[in-house]
Amino acid sequence: MEIKEFCLAHKFDMSKCAVDSGGGSFTMTELKTSPVEFLNLAEDDFERGGLSTLINATTNAKRAIVCQLDQLLISFGYPSLKWNVPKKIERLRALGLLTPSLLRKVVDMRNILEHEYKAPDLQSVEDALDVASLFVMSASAMFIPFEDVLEFSLPESSVRDSSVTHIIAGLDREPRGVFYTVYAYEPGDFSSRCVGQCEVPSGHIIFEAMVKLSASLMLRYKVDQAFENLDKAYAQL
Structure with a gap:
């Protein structure tokens, strides 16, 4: 069931909700060579000095x-290994993760080196x-930990129109893919009771x-x- 059908079935209006985040078990996927390892190579190249090492530092x-x-x-x-850099940056911006505009300058500098054979100067x-270090370190910091749970709660004034008082979306990674599992809860005598669930897959506008x-x-x-973006995404469904 699609997330909008799920909310409509439970008469749950996400646009009227308060939202809390939490959790922290979602980690980055390990790669054979990490960004930090490439960054260390670049810094080592730069320290050695000389034209060839400046070129190697730019590449790394x-x-x-x-x-x-x-x-x-x-x-x-996302299957990003098949994508060019502009598409990678575009999707990362859609996810709201850190993508400084200065990244483009570093990529362009490397492209000039490859296609026009212009050697980079020391300051560049x-x-x-500096840009590579800032990006790699700040991205890593977001996952210590990344808050992978969102709880959407209706205010008391809206509860009477819906049997469901809140929904919880948890970010999961399994061999079959990455997705949010969304659970709907209605109040019970002693605790809330889950009355339904759906999934929002990676790449979905709501994801x-x-x-x-x-x-x-x-x-x-x-x-x-970010709240406005969620409302607009939901309205497009």
């Missing part, structure tokens, strides 16, 4: 960034390393809106925009 700084993009996207169930390489909301709540950054 880009690899650190792209590897971090892939690690984040793969963790949320140093800036590239991306939920990840974006979790990230915004964790960082306390652009929270209102």
Whole structure:
């Protein structure tokens, strides 16, 4: 059952809800070579100095960034290894995860090196390393831990119109994919009782809106925009 059908079946209006986030068991997928390892190689190259090492530092700084993009996207169930960099950045922005605009400058600098054979200058390489380090470290920090549970609760004034008082969405990763499992609860004599569930798969517009909301709540950054984004996503269904 689709999430909108699920909410309609339980007469649950997500746009009227208060939202809390929590949890923290969702971790990034391990890759054979990590972004940090590429970052260490770039920094080692830079320290040695000379034209060849500046070129190697630029290459490895880009690899650190792209590897971090892939690690984040793969963790949320996206087949990003097949995508070009602009598409990776686009999907990561949709998820509300960290994508500084400066990333584009590092990628462009590497492309100029590859296609126009222009050697990077010392300051540009140093800036590239700073951007790569900032991106890799900040992305890793989001997963210590990543809050993977969202609870949507109706205010008392709306409860009488719905038998369900709240729904809980938990982020799961299994061999078959990454998805939110959404549970609906109605009040009982002693505790809430689960009366139904559905799944929201990776790539779904609501999946991306939920990840974006979790990230915004964790960082306390652009929270209102994240709520607006969820409402717009739900309205498109």
